[in-house]
Amino acid sequence: KCQIKRPFLVPVSWVKEYGEGRMFYTNLGHNEKTWTNPQFIAHVTGGIEWALGLAEGSAKPNPELSAKLEQKARADQEYQSGIEWATPAVVQPGVLGGPPSDAIVLFDGKSLSQWEGGDQWEVKEGYAISKGGSITSRESFGDCQLHIEWATPEKVEGTGQGRGNSGVYLMNRYEVQILDSYQNETYVDGQAGAIYKTKPPLVNASRRPGEWQSYDIIFHAPKFNADGQLQKPAFVTVLHNGVLIQDHTEILGATAWAEPPKYLAHPDRQPISLQYHGNPVRFRNIWIREIPDLAGKRPE
Template sequence: MVPGMTEFWEPAVKVVSAGTGTSAPSDAIILFDGKNLSAWHGKDKGAAKWEVKDGAMTVTKGTGDITTNQEFGDFQLHIEWSSPAQVTGNSQGRGNSGVFLQDRYELQVLDSYDNRSYSNGQAGSIYKQSPPLVNVTRKPGEWNTYDVIYTAPRFTESGRLFSPARVTVLHNGVLVQNNFEIKGVTEYIGLPAYKAHGKGPLHLQDHGNPVRYRNIWIREL
């Protein structure tokens, strides 16, 4: 055997510009760049009604969740969020929102800085399923980042689960979900279960708190 027998040259690896800091790679889909909500709509298919100001979108209480126009399967996601600088409430009533992967599986957003709540409901949890490995939530009003690697579930032609969804999450650069096997659709009451589906959108939750979001981009994998 010679070295060349274990080398392959085709296909060539695609070249992507990585970006700097939190800026998006060159092959990313920009979902929010601080200017408008053109990539989003309301859950009722109407216009997204959250406020856009100073490069961020802010949950406007009572206007409802917002959802991306585009649907996704496997992806890499970058999203930044900030709980309100003025602290009101406690536990789940403080800086609460959520990032729903494929419109079904919630990555919790919560002001978990010096704010005790149930562990599988704090920031960085897969809500009601998996608590974060550590709590690295920044002070109220400061920006947090989530970097997410998500593998969508697979189903057989008959609709049976073939392989569950998996997710890895870095919160402020720290690993908080390590290839976690999602147990099914997020439920507030009851146990999660799967129902067959295809691609799905990203959606952000209006939980009544003025949580801000910025710099949202996604890469299809």
């Protein structure tokens, strides 16, 4: 006897030897897809031949065969969207914290040639020290994944916003705050990891002053229509030292210190800026990946 579970989805068959006679029964299953399945047709044909004595076989249960048939039946009933997706590109991950194979390296510890204003900053021992003014990437980006490592001065000077202040400006206008927020009181939407003056981080994941820290930022750029009206706001996700601190947070507009954030139309691609706010913040290992638009072809 071979029995398949979930009879409301797939066929169930019973066989019995009664004296010198043989009996074969099936409920035929649930839909035309089952009835036209070549394996099911062969199964019914074989059952009829066995019942007529034209084929050899046993009426004893066969758990191994039942399991195989059930697995096949489940596969036949499996939902498939029918959407044709392109095969995802193969990307080789970098060493821990290092750039993957498809990343654009914005700072490799040797040169700030990828940045306008980079000659103002000092580069030594594999890192750059902010001084003299902010710097802006020569290349522009839209939706992206940005990795950046930074460290505030080991010697603590100042308090609040005057302690290790800098910032990552996405599209040169939407700021993720950099600050020494280790045991340093300030307004919560201005501490490290805040969307400045808009949204504080979920938690404070700051390391001690002088220790290297990391941001991994997933940014989705805003969309504007032809008239310059906002169609879709920007969203950002931030991990600070591997800890989620911004979870698909809506950005309410360009960062401003003296007024509420607001959107002004701008191109789909804009540069990244690193702020100089009067404190010698160190930076290293900066790389960025553009997020591809993945679209599948739906069945006609």
